[in-house]
Amino acid sequence: MxxxxxxxxxxxxxxxxxxxxxxxxxxxxxxxxxxxxxxxxxxxxxxxxxxxxxxxxxxxxxxxxxxxxxxxxxxxxxxxxxxxxxxxxxCIPFSSLISVLEELKSNAIRLGIITNGKGKFQMDSIRALGIEKYFDTILVSEWEGIKKPHPEIFHKALREVNVSPNESMYVGDHPENDVQGAMNIGMLGVWKKDLQWKNIEADYIIDDLGEIPVIIRELKGI
Structure with a gap:
């Protein structure tokens, strides 16, 4: 689950x-x-x-x-x-961003962000999107002193939401930093398609964030 x-x-x-x-x-x-x-x-x-x-x-x-x-x-x-x-x-969000986050939270799914980049700069973008309140943990590589795909930054996020790797999924657009990094520690790796990459190995491949709740329901057998 x-x-x-x-x-x-x-x-x-x-x-x-x-x-x-x-x-x-x-x-x-x-x-x-x-x-x-x-x-x-x-x-x-x-x-x-x-x-x-x-x-x-x-x-x-x-x-x-x-x-x-x-x-x-x-x-x-x-x-x-x-x-x-x-x-x-x-800052421009992807479509259905807020509705997806609200649906996940309403179903008691814990949420996090792991992003490579400068601390204040990335937080300014998150706040501009109006999504900070939805997340239980937000890790920015500059502040953590470590960046994806190093396994420790994934492990830290999971510790902060108190969930094991096999109870979690990571969603990202970079095949190595995001998908492979997450899969390496036992998380489900979900690749959000980016046209610059081809033939990506992932547990799931999505075009739109709206597919995430659907995948979770399927995994629950609903």
Whole structure:
């Protein structure tokens, strides 16, 4: 019986691709006075390319953008600070996020988040989505000093919800960090499809968060 569901954040609960594009468009408009020599679509597309789906921290992204576009009137540090302070205002959830969390909680399922990233930044995104109250534990790699797929961060989340690995599932979009990391300690690994990956081994593969309660009901034989 599944007693707990632990989630990844970016690409799983947070539609990071859509959120990032919204943020970059807004950033360009905020700083247009200094960026107007760069075509907006070029600024957006290059940022997204350098960002590598969030796996490159933005100090490197902005320093490279400033160099490539020969931006002299604004520093990469100011653009980075703008990202840190403003990104949460552009956060977009995946469809059915709140309804799924409410359904799981109503069925006494304990909930958690394990996310790799910067502590305050990730918490700002979680709060912007309005979902912090649903979770019994939230672990962010920077604050934990360890990140997925290391088994200890999964074990810590399970200790905090007081559930054993075989009574839990982990839902995430990254095949190694999320799915394999969870399966390695005996959790059910649920992969939320991401088009950049193919032929992924997982216990379950979903397109939408709304499939999670269905899987849990099936496991209970309901």
């Amino acid at each position: 599944i007693k707990a569901v632990i989630f990844d954040l970016d690409g799983t609960l947070l539609n990071r691709d859509a959120s990032l594009e919204r943020f970059i468009e807004n950033q360009y408009e905020r700083w247009k006075k200094w960026l107007c020599s760069i075509p907006k679509d070029k600024y957006i597309s290059r940022f997204i390319e350098l960002d590598c789906r969030g796996y490159v921290w933005k100090d490197k992204v902005y320093s490279q953008i400033v160099d490539e576009f020969n931006i002299n009137n604004i520093s990469w540090q100011r653009l980075l600070n703008d990202y840190i302070e403003e990104f949460h205002n552009s």
